[in-house]
Amino acid sequence: MDIERFQEQLLRWFRQQKRDLPWRKDQDPYHIWVSEIMLQQTRVETAIPYYEKFIEQFPTVEDLAQAKEEEVLKAWEGLGYYSRARNLHQGVKEVREKYGGKVPDDKEEILKIPGIGSYTAGAILSIAYGKKEPAVDGNVLRVFSRLLNSFEDISKMKTKKIIEEKVKELIPDHAASDFNQALMELGATVCTPKSPLCLLCPVMDFCEGRKEGNQDQLPVKAKKKGQKIVYRVGLIMQKEGKVAFVKRPSDGLLANMWELPSLESENPLSNQEWQEKIKEEFGIELTLNQPWMTIDHIFSHLKWKLVIYRVDDSQPLANISKQSKNWNWMNQSEIEKLSFPKAYKQVIDLLWIE
């Protein structure tokens, strides 16, 4: 294959067609870093407003390193995969301490930073520093699966490593940044998961997959497993204009996020059964028979079926259980500083409307 012609056609297309994105305004390694973390498993359109606000709030490594975790999580609220925010925060602190505030330009060093894996390392090194390192994300895996007419399972690490080697051989000497971004841009806008726009593809004549008519069968990817269902109840308790919240543990699902005091069950419970459980666990006797609202919230591998009960002011909260020592009674201005997962955020926002 004529590598130089492949590079030329791809680069020319990218330089004409590339989208105007906020993280393409400069090559500040810290800015590229923030954008790449936000873009992990996240669509470009979703990340844009978060990126702009985040950089405005934390313009430099110093600013983010000095911030409190609460502020960082608040800036990340709604984006999902919250460990990304905590790793980024931790990583920036390490860069300030170990590297004097300068993001490492060396693959081995940058890979030691929490939250930076093989893809993100390659993206920062190539985009911010112009280094010839591959940045293989889901787009590039799909593009190369089709280019090579490969039926290897792209969800396997082995396949990813093979493609990383392949990409590394193809990176032109003085255009690593544009080349890597071009491959991703191609996957995002032309070589799409469904119904690829092959007629618009700048490297159509290199594509073995299309040559064989396999573009719609590729890439091959193992199917995901089904999701478990978790049944859950949350209580809205108000006392003197304050509402009780709890902070989730520092690891696992929605780590360090806030939520309503909640109980879980592996199997579905009737309203009456929920109320009995609430009485057992919290020592609270509900006067209402119907929940205030119900919410289905879907995560990648599990689903919450969430029932919200409201405890009005007349309800005596004197003899509530010892679990209540974990409850934090917050007024409205305090609540606005906490970060909530979407499932609870939509409930909290309704509290001030009525």
Next chain:
DNA sequence: AAGTCGGGGGG
């Protein structure tokens, strides 16, 4: 190698 970790948009 397989699970875990959010949320949203498109077909």
Next chain:
DNA sequence: CCCCCAGACTT
């Protein structure tokens, strides 16, 4: 409903 998204980390 299903899939996938500029993936990383843990076990």
